[in-house]
Amino acid sequence: xxxxxxxxxxxxxxxxxxxxxxxxxxxxxxxxxxxxxxxxxxxxxxxxxxxxxxxxxxxxxxxxxxxxxxxxxxxxxxxxxxxxxxxxxxxxxxxxxxxxxxxxxxxxxxxxxxxxxxxxxxxxxxxxxxxxxxxxxxxxxxxxxxxxxxxxxxxxxxxxxxxxxxxxxxxxxxxxxxxxxxxxxxxxxxxxxxxxxxxxxxxxxxxxxxxxxxxxxxxxxxxxxxxxxxxxxxxxxxxxxxxxxxxxxxxxxxxxxxxxxxxxxxxxxxxxxxxxxxxxxxxxxxxxxxxxxxxxxxxxxxxxxxxxxxxxxxxxxxxxxxxxxxxxxxxxxxxxxxxxxxxxxxxxxxxxxxxxxxxxxxxxxxxxxxxxxxxxxxxxxxxxxxxxxxxxxxxxxxxxxxxxxxxxxxxxxxxxxxxxxxxxxxxxxxxxxxxxxxxxxxxxxxxxxxxxxxxxxxxxxxx
Amino acid sequence: xxxxxxxxxxxxxxxxxxxxxxxxxxxxxxxxxxxxxxxxxxxxxxxxxxxxxxxxxxxxxxxxxxxxxxxxxxxxxxxxxxxxxxxxxxxxxxxxxxxxxxxxxxxxxxxxxxxxxxxxxxxxx
Numbered sequence: 001x002x003x004x005x006x007x008x009x010x011x012x013x014x015x016x017x018x019x020x021x022x023x024x025x026x027x028x029x030x031x032x033x034x035x036x037x038x039x040x041x042x043x044x045x046x047x048x049x050x051x052x053x054x055x056x057x058x059x060x061x062x063x064x065x066x067x068x069x070x071x072x073x074x075x076x077x078x079x080x081x082x083x084x085x086x087x088x089x090x091x092x093x094x095x096x097x098x099x100x101x102x103x104x105x106x107x108x109x110x111x112x113x114x115x116x117x118x119x120x121x122x123x124x125x126x127x128x129x130x131x132x133x134x135x136x137x138x139x140x141x142x143x144x145x146x147x148x149x150x151x152x153x154x155x156x157x158x159x160x161x162x163x164x165x166x167x168x169x170x171x172x173x174x175x176x177x178x179x180x181x182x183x184x185x186x187x188x189x190x191x192x193x194x195x196x197x198x199x200x201x202x203x204x205x206x207x208x209x210x211x212x213x214x215x216x217x218x219x220x221x222x223x224x225x226x227x228x229x230x231x232x233x234x235x236x237x238x239x240x241x242x243x244x245x246x247x248x249x250x251x252x253x254x255x256x257x258x259x260x261x262x263x264x265x266x267x268x269x270x271x272x273x274x275x276x277x278x279x280x281x282x283x284x285x286x287x288x289x290x291x292x293x294x295x296x297x298x299x300x301x302x303x304x305x306x307x308x309x310x311x312x313x314x315x316x317x318x319x320x321x322x323x324x325x326x327x328x329x330x331x332x333x334x335x336x337x338x339x340x341x342x343x344x345x346x347x348x349x350x351x352x353x354x355x356x357x358x359x360x361x362x363x364x365x366x367x368x369x370x371x372x373x374x375x376x377x378x379x380x381x382x383x384x385x386x387x388x389x390x391x392x393x394x395x396x397x398x399x400x401x402x403x404x405x406x407x408x409x410x411x412x413x414x415x416x417x418x419x420x421x422x423x424x425x426x427x428x429x430x431x432x433x434x435x436x437x438x439x440x441x442x443x444x445x446x447x448x449x450x451x452x453x454x455x456x457x458x459x460x461x462x463x
Numbered sequence: 464x465x466x467x468x469x470x471x472x473x474x475x476x477x478x479x480x481x482x483x484x485x486x487x488x489x490x491x492x493x494x495x496x497x498x499x500x501x502x503x504x505x506x507x508x509x510x511x512x513x514x515x516x517x518x519x520x521x522x523x524x525x526x527x528x529x530x531x532x533x534x535x536x537x538x539x540x541x542x543x544x545x546x547x548x549x550x551x552x553x554x555x556x557x558x559x560x561x562x563x564x565x566x567x568x569x570x571x572x573x574x575x576x577x578x579x580x581x582x583x584x585x586x587x588x
Binding site: 108119131223227444 | 550
């Protein structure tokens with residue numbers, strides 16, 4: 001039962017900043033654990049870079065997040081007064097969606113609560129968490145200790161940091177507790193994605209079409225759990241970063257330009273940049289997309305600036321969104337922590353011979369992509385008008401993200417140095433979760449468009 | 464706006480939920496017995512018990528804060544187990560000659576859940 005106070009504190013610690021960022025919506029309850037985990041990750045970086053132990057840094061980071069939110073809340077009081085009563089999401093449907101998703105996940109949550117003994121869960125994340133909990137010197141020594149290379153010293157810190165936060169709340173360094181907290185973060189990220197998708201359901205849908213759409217979109221969370229089934233409650237970070245990246249795509253590129261949507265997408269980018277290395281690579285691209293899409297809103301702050309100054313401002317926003325990830329990657333490079341993965345002296349096979357096995361292994365998990373691409377190409381011929389009336393944005397950024405990510409993934413396998421067959425066998429089931437989830441997003445969107453043909457009359461009240 | 468209910472639209476309405484359900488069923492249902500159930504709980508409990516037993520034995524036989532070398536090699540799962548058991552009360556060193564103690568795990572019927580801790584003074588020469 002130690003889990004309940006941990007989940008409560010994970011939520012309450014940053015609930016206020018999340019309400020300020022996303023508005024008065026139940027979604028804030030699911031954003032808050034992600035923001036708390038991000039604060040834990042900052043605390044871990046401070047512990048490593050400066051000195052001391054985790055808890056003071058964690059408390060300081062959470063306090064700073066709340067103070068910044070309070071400052072912003074105070075400064076925007078006039079703006080709020082003008083928009084009194086306005087909410088950015090229909091709360092009733094949000095509640096329905098959250099209820100649907102939580103109901104469908106009750107069984108996996110209850111039955112999968114005993115983690116499988118995965119190698120990464122113990123060797124990487126739990127071991128990281130133990131050293132992080134021990135303080136600055138043990139952690140720095142462990143990261144540089146060649147004898148501990150099996151703990152994947154180059155892995156970013158959000159996952160172990162969140163586990164240590166749970167350890168500090170309960171006072172016990174319990175592996176299962178840390179893994180259950182990671183499972184909850186996975187589910188919170190999936191709820192955020194589903195709520196974002198449901199915002200694409202038009203107000204003018206008939207009740208039956210709306211319920212059908214919500215049920216189908218609600219299945220998205222179960223798909224996420226299914227894709228990562230062995231690892232959801234084993235302390236691994238793959239589903240967390242994948243779901244947060246999908247949230248960034250949904251809120252940042254598929255939903256309208258609004259401050260709340262930008263905030264949620266930015267939170268997703270910040271989280272993925274410090275959760276996995278492939279997350280950082282994806283964050284570089286998604287931050288670029290976000291900055292590009294919100295460039296007009298950003299540049300309102302500097303109306304009289306020259307072109308160079310505007311570019312500098314946009315570059316600065318991009319840098320802020322990716323900064324925590326940059327810090328960790330520079331630390332990794334400086335201390336050669338990734339030598340086990342990339343070292344020219346120890347290539348087990350020439351890069352050319354690694355290409356085909358990589359394609360086969362990655363492709364094995366991307367079968368649904370063939371269907372998604374087929375529908376993406378064929379459906380517009382039949383349903384272009386419906387999609388236009390729905391006001392649904394094109395998914396070009398989604399596909400560009402898929403292309404960017406798969407390119408980076410191929411590059412990692414081809415130019416990495418681990419024995420390729422073992423590496424593929426032990427990782428592609430997890431490294432492909434993100435693109436597969438994006439394929440399911442594409443399918444879900446076309447389901448909505450198809451459902452719009454049964455949407456009732458008048459088709460859409462606000463058109 | 465005109466409504467268009469072609470066979471293609473009907474196919475999409477059936478196919479897309481089916482793909483969602485297939486993805487859920489093929490993994491969660493097909494692998495359910497491997498993912499959940501009493502044997503998973505038993506396996507987890509046994510692993511935790513084993514770690515606690517080994518940690519207790521290590522603290523009885525090796526003074527805390529001494530430097531130790533993991534003698535199972537750095538690629539084996541036993542090395543992971545030893546590192547978890549030794550963290551954070553011992554300093555794990557990367558060269559055997561720097562170690563005050565060499566630790567290793569070996570299968571045993573009488574040890575901690577099938578594993579016995581071996582402790583040797585000094586590093587492996």
